[in-house]
Amino acid sequence: xxxxxxxxxxxxxxxxxxxxxxxxxxxQVAGPVANxxxxxQREYQCGPAALATLLxxxxxxxxxxxxxxxxxxxxxxxxxQAEIIAEIRRQGLVPWQIDGTVEALAAELHADRPxxxxxxxxxxxxxxxxYAIVYGMRDQRVLLRSGRDPEQRTWAARFLRTxxxxxxxxxxxxxxGEMPARPDAKRWLETYAAFEAIGQPxxxxxxxxxxxxQWPQDSLLWFALGxxxxxxxxxxxxxxxxxxxxxxxPGFAPGWNNLAQRLAERGCGKAARxxxxxxxRFADARLGAALAGxxxxxxxxxxxxxxxxx
Amino acid sequence: xNTTSPWKRHGVYALCVLSLSATWQPSARxxxxxxxxxxxxxxxxxxxxxxxxxxxxxxxxxxxxxxxVERDSVDARLASLTDRELASFAxxxxxxxxxxxxxxxxxxxFVVLLILELVGVIDVFKxxxxxxR
Numbered sequence: 412x413x414x415x416x417x418x419x420x421x422x423x424x425x426x427x428x429x430x431x432x433x434x435x436x437x438x439q440v441a442g443p444v445a446n447x448x449x450x451x452q453r454e455y456q457c458g459p460a461a462l463a464t465l466l467x468x469x470x471x472x473x474x475x476x477x478x479x480x481x482x483x484x485x486x487x488x489x490x491x492q493a494e495i496i497a498e499i500r501r502q503g504l505v506p507w508q509i510d511g512t513v514e515a516l517a518a519e520l521h522a523d524r525p526x527x528x529x530x531x532x533x534x535x536x537x538x539x540x541x542y543a544i545v546y547g548m549r550d551q552r553v554l555l556r557s558g559r560d561p562e563q564r565t566w567a568a569r570f571l572r573t574x575x576x577x578x579x580x581x582x583x584x585x586x587x588g589e590m591p592a593r594p595d596a597k598r599w600l601e602t603y604a605a606f607e608a609i610g611q612p613x614x615x616x617x618x619x620x621x622x623x624x625q626w627p628q629d630s631l632l633w634f635a636l637g638x639x640x641x642x643x644x645x646x647x648x649x650x651x652x653x654x655x656x657x658x659x660x661p662g663f664a665p666g667w668n669n670l671a672q673r674l675a676e677r678g679c680g681k682a683a684r685x686x687x688x689x690x691x692r693f694a695d696a697r698l699g700a701a702l703a704g705x706x707x708x709x710x711x712x713x714x715x716x717x718x719x720x721x
Numbered sequence: 722x723n724t725t726s727p728w729k730r731h732g733v734y735a736l737c738v739l740s741l742s743a744t745w746q747p748s749a750r751x752x753x754x755x756x757x758x759x760x761x762x763x764x765x766x767x768x769x770x771x772x773x774x775x776x777x778x779x780x781x782x783x784x785x786x787x788x789x790v791e792r793d794s795v796d797a798r799l800a801s802l803t804d805r806e807l808a809s810f811a812x813x814x815x816x817x818x819x820x821x822x823x824x825x826x827x828x829x830x831f832v833v834l835l836i837l838e839l840v841g842v843i844d845v846f847k848x849x850x851x852x853x854r
Binding site for chain 1: 752753754755756757758759760762763785787788789790791794797798799800801802803804805806809810814817818819820821822834835
C-alpha cells in the first residue's frame with residue numbers, strides 16, 4: 412500500500428498534471444502586462460503587497476504599508492477576500508471577479524490588466540492561503556509577482572492546482588465604466604448596484620450609463636439607470652429610462668411600479684393608473700406592499716392633461 | 722448547494738417577504754422599488770433574503786476586534802461591503818481563507834502532505850474540483 416502510494420505520488424509529481432483540477436495546459440501566450448510594480452511582501456502580508464501591486468498598476472498611489480491597517484487581520488495572519496473587494500471600492504475602482512478559467516485569466520492579461528488571485532499552496536485539508544498577482548503566461552508557465560519573488564515562473568499544472576484549491580478566485584480592478592475583457596450584463600449590474608448599496612450612487616450611475624450603451628437591449632440595466640436618475644432628482648430622465656426598459660420587457664412589474672409612482676408625482680393620475688395596472692398584472696406576491704404604497708400615491712393624483720401624453 | 726430543506730427555504734422566503742414588506746411602511750410618499758431589491762428578487766431569491774445590516778456588521782466587527790484589528794479602522798473597513806456581502810462575511814468569517822504567506826518551504830511540505838494523503842492518513846483531496854459558487 413505504502414509503496415503504491417509513493418509510486419503514485421511520484422508519478423503525479425513528475426507528470427505534473429494528475430492533480431490538476433482543470434486542464435493542465437495554458438491556452439496561449441499572454442502578457443506580460445506593462446507597468447506592474449513589485450512590492451516584496453513582509454511576513455504574512457501578501458494581501459497588502461498583492462493589492463498594492465494591482466492598485467498601483469491601475470493608477471492609484473498606494474503602498475503595502477498603507478494597506479495593512481485596511482485589509483490585514485493580525486489574528487488570522489492574513490487578509491480576507493471580502494476586505495480586498497471592499498478596499499478596491501474604497502480606492503475608487505471597481506472590483507470585477509472574473510470566471511475561474513485560464514481563458515478568462517488570459518483575456519484580462521491580453522487587455523493589459525494584472526489579475527489578483529488567491530491560491531492555496533498546500534492542500535485542501537491543510538490550506539496555506541496566498542495572494543499573488545498574475546501578469547503573464549508563457550511557455551506553459553504562469554508569471555507571478557508572488558511573495559518576495561518579482562518573477563515567479565510557475566508551471567501551469569502547479570498554478571492550476573493551487574488556484575483550483577482556492578476556488579479559482581480571481582479579481583481585477585477596473586476603472587469606473589471600463590469594460591472587462593469578457594463583459595457580462597448581469598454581473599455588470601450587480602457589480603455597480605453594490606456601489607448604491609454602500610452609499611456611492613454616483614459611481615453606480617457611471618456604471619449604468621456605460622451598461623446601457625454596451626447592452627442597449629438589457630431592460631434591467633435601463634431600470635437601474637432610471638432608478639439612479641430618479642434618486643438623483645433627474646426624474647424626467649428616469650421616466651424615459653424606465654419606459655425604454657419597459658419597451659424591451661413589458662412584463663417587468665417593478666419598472667411599471669416606478670413609472671406609476673413618477674407619473675402620480677407629476678400629477679398624471681390617468682397614466683399612472685394605467686402603469687399601476689400593468690405592475691399589478693405582472694407582480695408577484697413579494698411586491699404587494701410596494702404596489703400598495705404606489706396605489707395610495709396614484710389614488711391621490713389628479714387625472715392630468717395633455718402634458719401627460721407620452 | 723441544493724440540499725437546503727424545503728422548510729428552510731420556505732422560512733427564508735417568508736422572511737424575505739416579511740422584510741420586504743417592512744421596507745415599505747405606509748407613508749404619504751411611497752418609495753420606488755430599488756435596484757438592489759430587484760436583484761435579490763430575480764437572482765435565487767430564496768437564498769438572498771434581506772439581511773439586517775446592523776446585526777451582521779456587529780458580528781463581523783466584534784470578531785475582527787478579537788482578531789486584533791484596530792478599533793479605529795474597523796468601521797471604515799466594513800463600510801464598503803454591501804449588506805449581502807457583510808452577511809456572507811459574518812457567516813463564513815471563521816472558516817474563510819485569509820491569504821497570508823507564500824514564503825516558507827511549501828514545496829517540501831506539499832510532498833509530505835501528498836504522501837500522507839495517498840497513504841490514507843489524512844483526507845486531503847476530498848474537495849478538489851468542487852465549486853462553492
